[in-house]
Amino acid sequence: QKEVEQNSGPLSVPEGAIASLNCTYSDRGSQSFFWYRQYSGKSPELIMSIYSNGDKEDGRFTAQLNKASQYVSLLIRDSQPSDSATYLCAVNEIRYSTLTFGKGTMLLVSP
Protein backbone atom coordinates (compact mmCIF):
# COMPACT_ATOMS: atom_id res chain seq x y z
CA GLN A 1 0.00 0.00 0.00
CA LYS A 2 1.38 3.33 -1.04
CA GLU A 3 1.92 5.75 1.84
CA VAL A 4 2.87 9.38 2.05
CA GLU A 5 3.93 10.64 5.46
CA GLN A 6 3.98 14.19 6.74
CA ASN A 7 4.34 15.66 10.20
CA SER A 8 0.93 17.09 11.07
CA GLY A 9 2.42 20.08 12.89
CA PRO A 10 1.65 22.78 13.51
CA LEU A 11 4.97 24.13 12.33
CA SER A 12 5.33 27.61 13.75
CA VAL A 13 7.78 30.11 12.24
CA PRO A 14 8.15 33.86 12.62
CA GLU A 15 7.49 36.17 9.71
CA GLY A 16 10.50 36.42 7.43
CA ALA A 17 11.93 33.04 8.39
CA ILE A 18 12.36 29.96 6.21
CA ALA A 19 9.69 27.30 6.65
CA SER A 20 10.78 23.75 5.87
CA LEU A 21 8.12 21.14 5.18
CA ASN A 22 9.00 17.50 4.75
CA CYS A 23 7.41 14.45 3.20
CA THR A 24 8.46 10.82 2.82
CA TYR A 25 6.87 8.22 0.58
CA SER A 26 6.92 4.45 0.53
CA ASP A 27 6.61 3.56 -3.16
CA ARG A 28 10.01 3.53 -4.87
CA GLY A 29 8.26 3.58 -8.24
CA SER A 30 6.85 7.06 -7.62
CA GLN A 31 7.65 9.46 -10.44
CA SER A 32 5.68 12.65 -9.84
CA PHE A 33 5.62 14.79 -6.74
CA PHE A 34 3.43 17.74 -5.89
CA TRP A 35 2.89 20.28 -3.15
CA TYR A 36 -0.55 21.72 -2.57
CA ARG A 37 -1.57 24.51 -0.22
CA GLN A 38 -4.98 24.38 1.44
CA TYR A 39 -6.40 27.27 3.39
CA SER A 40 -9.01 26.45 6.00
CA GLY A 41 -12.39 25.90 4.36
CA LYS A 42 -10.95 26.06 0.85
CA SER A 43 -9.88 23.49 -1.72
CA PRO A 44 -6.22 22.58 -2.38
CA GLU A 45 -4.16 24.76 -4.70
CA LEU A 46 -1.20 23.37 -6.62
CA ILE A 47 1.94 25.34 -5.84
CA MET A 48 4.82 23.13 -6.98
CA SER A 49 5.46 20.02 -9.02
CA ILE A 50 8.79 18.19 -9.26
CA TYR A 51 9.75 15.15 -11.29
CA SER A 52 13.53 14.75 -11.06
CA ASN A 53 16.10 14.74 -8.29
CA GLY A 54 17.39 18.07 -7.10
CA ASP A 55 15.88 21.47 -6.43
CA LYS A 56 13.19 23.38 -8.26
CA GLU A 57 12.63 27.01 -7.42
CA ASP A 58 9.59 29.18 -8.08
CA GLY A 59 9.58 32.56 -6.40
CA ARG A 60 9.78 32.06 -2.63
CA PHE A 61 9.16 28.33 -2.96
CA THR A 62 11.76 25.62 -3.48
CA ALA A 63 10.89 21.96 -3.85
CA GLN A 64 13.61 19.40 -3.20
CA LEU A 65 13.48 15.78 -4.29
CA ASN A 66 15.72 12.90 -3.27
CA LYS A 67 14.44 9.68 -4.79
CA ALA A 68 17.15 7.54 -3.19
CA SER A 69 15.97 8.62 0.24
CA GLN A 70 12.31 8.73 -0.86
CA TYR A 71 12.07 12.24 0.46
CA VAL A 72 10.58 15.45 -0.88
CA SER A 73 10.56 18.81 0.84
CA LEU A 74 9.22 22.31 0.36
CA LEU A 75 11.07 25.40 1.52
CA ILE A 76 9.27 28.70 1.85
CA ARG A 77 11.61 31.68 2.10
CA ASP A 78 10.63 34.98 3.71
CA SER A 79 7.52 33.38 5.20
CA GLN A 80 4.46 35.61 5.44
CA PRO A 81 1.37 35.32 7.65
CA SER A 82 -0.57 34.69 4.43
CA ASP A 83 1.43 31.47 4.02
CA SER A 84 -0.34 30.05 7.07
CA ALA A 85 -2.18 27.03 5.71
CA THR A 86 -2.02 23.27 5.50
CA TYR A 87 0.50 21.97 2.99
CA LEU A 88 -0.26 18.66 1.31
CA CYS A 89 2.37 16.45 -0.28
CA ALA A 90 1.09 14.26 -3.13
CA VAL A 91 2.80 11.48 -5.04
CA ASN A 92 1.95 9.20 -7.91
CA GLU A 93 3.39 6.64 -10.31
CA ILE A 94 3.23 7.06 -14.04
CA ARG A 95 1.15 3.91 -14.34
CA TYR A 96 -1.56 5.15 -11.98
CA SER A 97 -3.75 8.16 -12.45
CA THR A 98 -4.60 8.83 -8.80
CA LEU A 99 -2.53 10.87 -6.42
CA THR A 100 -1.66 9.59 -2.97
CA PHE A 101 -1.89 12.47 -0.51
CA GLY A 102 -0.22 12.91 2.82
CA LYS A 103 -2.37 14.15 5.68
CA GLY A 104 -0.77 17.56 5.48
CA THR A 105 1.36 19.81 7.66
CA MET A 106 -0.18 22.90 9.19
CA LEU A 107 2.08 25.93 8.93
CA LEU A 108 1.58 28.96 11.18
CA VAL A 109 3.52 32.12 10.39
CA SER A 110 3.37 34.65 13.18
CA PRO A 111 3.75 38.41 12.52
Next chain:
Amino acid sequence: GAVVSQHPSRVICKSGTSVKIECRSLDFQATTMFWYRQFPKKSLMLMATSNEGSKATYEQGVEKDKFLINHASLTLSTLTVTSAHPEDSSFYICSARAGYNEQFFGPGTRLTVL
Protein backbone atom coordinates in the same frame (compact mmCIF):
# COMPACT_ATOMS: atom_id res chain seq x y z
CA GLY B 1 -2.34 26.98 -13.71
CA ALA B 2 -5.40 25.42 -15.25
CA VAL B 3 -8.83 26.51 -14.01
CA VAL B 4 -11.50 24.18 -12.68
CA SER B 5 -14.92 25.44 -11.64
CA GLN B 6 -17.61 23.85 -9.50
CA HIS B 7 -21.26 24.65 -9.14
CA PRO B 8 -22.94 25.21 -6.78
CA SER B 9 -20.46 26.41 -4.18
CA ARG B 10 -22.89 25.79 -1.37
CA VAL B 11 -26.14 23.85 -1.13
CA ILE B 12 -28.57 23.14 1.67
CA CYS B 13 -31.18 20.48 1.10
CA LYS B 14 -33.69 18.39 2.96
CA SER B 15 -33.03 14.77 3.83
CA GLY B 16 -34.11 12.44 1.04
CA THR B 17 -33.54 14.81 -1.85
CA SER B 18 -30.90 14.47 -4.55
CA VAL B 19 -28.21 17.04 -5.24
CA LYS B 20 -26.18 17.44 -8.43
CA ILE B 21 -22.73 19.05 -8.41
CA GLU B 22 -21.05 20.12 -11.64
CA CYS B 23 -17.31 20.24 -12.25
CA ARG B 24 -15.90 21.95 -15.33
CA SER B 25 -12.40 22.37 -16.69
CA LEU B 26 -12.50 25.86 -18.17
CA ASP B 27 -9.32 26.18 -20.20
CA PHE B 28 -8.23 22.64 -20.88
CA GLN B 29 -9.64 19.24 -21.74
CA ALA B 30 -9.63 16.75 -18.92
CA THR B 31 -9.81 13.08 -19.83
CA THR B 32 -9.76 12.22 -16.15
CA MET B 33 -11.55 13.93 -13.28
CA PHE B 34 -11.60 13.00 -9.63
CA TRP B 35 -14.12 13.47 -6.86
CA TYR B 36 -13.04 13.92 -3.25
CA ARG B 37 -14.84 14.43 0.04
CA GLN B 38 -13.41 16.18 3.05
CA PHE B 39 -14.90 16.33 6.53
CA PRO B 40 -13.91 19.20 8.86
CA LYS B 41 -10.28 19.03 9.92
CA LYS B 42 -9.86 15.70 8.15
CA SER B 43 -7.83 14.58 5.16
CA LEU B 44 -9.02 14.53 1.58
CA MET B 45 -10.72 11.27 0.73
CA LEU B 46 -10.85 10.14 -2.88
CA MET B 47 -14.33 8.92 -3.76
CA ALA B 48 -14.01 8.05 -7.44
CA THR B 49 -12.05 8.51 -10.63
CA SER B 50 -13.99 9.51 -13.71
CA ASN B 51 -12.82 9.03 -17.27
CA GLU B 52 -14.60 10.71 -20.14
CA GLY B 53 -17.06 8.40 -21.83
CA SER B 54 -16.69 5.49 -19.44
CA LYS B 55 -17.97 4.39 -16.06
CA ALA B 56 -16.40 5.85 -12.97
CA THR B 57 -14.11 3.81 -10.77
CA TYR B 58 -15.18 4.04 -7.14
CA GLU B 59 -12.93 3.68 -4.12
CA GLN B 60 -13.61 0.95 -1.64
CA GLY B 61 -16.50 1.82 0.65
CA VAL B 62 -18.05 4.41 -1.65
CA GLU B 63 -21.54 3.44 -2.80
CA LYS B 64 -21.80 3.87 -6.55
CA ASP B 65 -25.60 3.87 -6.45
CA LYS B 66 -25.61 6.70 -3.96
CA PHE B 67 -22.93 8.83 -5.58
CA LEU B 68 -23.68 8.87 -9.29
CA ILE B 69 -20.90 10.19 -11.49
CA ASN B 70 -21.22 11.16 -15.13
CA HIS B 71 -18.34 12.36 -17.29
CA ALA B 72 -20.05 13.02 -20.60
CA SER B 73 -17.52 15.40 -22.10
CA LEU B 74 -13.87 16.37 -21.80
CA THR B 75 -14.79 19.46 -19.80
CA LEU B 76 -17.68 18.36 -17.60
CA SER B 77 -18.20 15.81 -14.86
CA THR B 78 -21.16 15.67 -12.49
CA LEU B 79 -21.65 14.09 -9.10
CA THR B 80 -25.19 13.40 -7.93
CA VAL B 81 -25.74 12.59 -4.29
CA THR B 82 -28.96 10.59 -4.30
CA SER B 83 -31.35 10.49 -1.36
CA ALA B 84 -29.02 12.63 0.71
CA HIS B 85 -28.94 12.24 4.47
CA PRO B 86 -27.32 14.37 7.19
CA GLU B 87 -24.27 12.09 7.27
CA ASP B 88 -23.60 13.05 3.63
CA SER B 89 -23.01 16.64 4.70
CA SER B 90 -19.44 17.40 3.72
CA PHE B 91 -17.14 19.41 1.46
CA TYR B 92 -17.10 17.85 -2.01
CA ILE B 93 -14.18 18.76 -4.24
CA CYS B 94 -13.47 17.76 -7.81
CA SER B 95 -10.15 17.86 -9.58
CA ALA B 96 -9.13 17.49 -13.20
CA ARG B 97 -5.94 16.10 -14.61
CA ALA B 98 -4.19 18.27 -17.16
CA GLY B 99 -1.34 17.24 -19.38
CA TYR B 100 1.05 14.78 -17.81
CA ASN B 101 0.12 14.35 -14.19
CA GLU B 102 -0.83 17.64 -12.59
CA GLN B 103 -4.22 17.80 -10.95
CA PHE B 104 -6.07 21.04 -10.43
CA PHE B 105 -8.85 21.32 -7.93
CA GLY B 106 -12.17 23.08 -8.17
CA PRO B 107 -13.21 25.44 -5.37
CA GLY B 108 -15.43 22.81 -3.75
CA THR B 109 -19.10 22.46 -2.87
CA ARG B 110 -20.24 22.58 0.70
CA LEU B 111 -23.26 20.32 1.14
CA THR B 112 -25.50 20.56 4.19
CA VAL B 113 -28.33 18.06 4.51
CA LEU B 114 -30.98 18.96 7.07
